[in-house]
Amino acid sequence: MSESSLRIGLVLPDVMGTYGDGGNALVLRQRARMRGIDAEIVELTLDDDVPDSLDVYTLGGAEDAAQRLATRHLSDHPGLQRAAEKGTPVLAICAAIQVLGHWYETSSGERVSGISMFDVTTSPREVRAIGELITAPCLDGLTQPLSGFENHRGATALGAGAKPLGRVRHGVGNGGGDAVEGVVQGSVIGTYMHGPLLARNPEFADYLLARATGSELAPLDLPQVDRLRRERLAVAR
Ligand code: GLN
Numbered sequence: 001m002s003e004s005s006l007r008i009g010l011v012l013p014d015v016m017g018t019y020g021d022g023g024n025a026l027v028l029r030q031r032a033r034m035r036g037i038d039a040e041i042v043e044l045t046l047d048d049d050v051p052d053s054l055d056v057y058t059l060g061g062a063e064d065a066a067q068r069l070a071t072r073h074l075s076d077h078p079g080l081q082r083a084a085e086k087g088t089p090v091l092a093i094c095a096a097i098q099v100l101g102h103w104y105e106t107s108s109g110e111r112v113s114g115i116s117m118f119d120v121t122t123s124p125r126e127v128r129a130i131g132e133l134i135t136a137p138c139l140d141g142l143t144q145p146l147s148g149f150e151n152h153r154g155a156t157a158l159g160a161g162a163k164p165l166g167r168v169r170h171g172v173g174n175g176g177g178d179a180v181e182g183v184v185q186g187s188v189i190g191t192y193m194h195g196p197l198l199a200r201n202p203e204f205a206d207y208l209l210a211r212a213t214g215s216e217l218a219p220l221d222l223p224q225v226d227r228l229r230r231e232r233l234a235v236a237r
Contacts, residue, residue, distance in 0.1 A: 021060025023196030050079030056212035061094030097190035119161030135166025148193020170236035
């Protein structure tokens with residue numbers, strides 16, 4: 001952890017804030033503070049450079065036009081790429097998977113170059129994938145099912161350098177026909193799960209916090225979060 005406070009980068013909430021994924025940064029800050037760790041959210045907008053010195057970064061989903069603006073900004077200001085090279089955890093939701101890939105095709109069929117942090121490409125599905133999404137994680141350190149809400153047209157294919165985050169139990173996921181969901185490549189993790197993801201999946205939130213702080217975290221007892229999980233996971237039964 002740099003300096004005395006945990007610094008959480010909320011990347012481009014002005015263009016990638018459509019789906020409420022900024023809540024992931026709030027959850028990280030709150031769960032850190034509940035452990036007595038001083039934490040702050042650093043909002044990085046289209047008017048800002050992207051520093052490589054923060055402790056953890058989150059990026060949210062977006063519509064096609066907005067995600068194009070984000071792609072250009074992250075390509076012109078490559079701080080996120082440098083942070084990932086240093087092993088800093090990065091969480092990329094939905095459109096952000098596509099932006100971080102080699103290229104994506106919009107729903108109108110136009111191909112846009114991404115920033116190649118993920119060895120993935122994305123092409124439009126015939127029908128939009130919308131609904132509850134539940135997976136079994138395949139990332140070491142995660143044992144609990146992951147739950148979220150997917151809403152995307154893009155189908156993401158993983159190249160050899162990228163691994164899936166989970167196996168689909170309910171919903172569509174990456175949409176490539178192989179029943180996998182999300183992307184893991186080094187310290188960068190992508191998923192199609194909105195929710196926000198970290199409000200629904202406290203184990204995942206603490207996984208990122210532990211990586212960002214470099215320390216083990218005491219468990220938190222939050223019955224309301226357990227109740228939310230039970231309710232959301234029940235859709236698959
Ligand atoms: N525009 C992208 C798609 O439809 C991403 C949407 C999103 O971020 N929810 O695939």
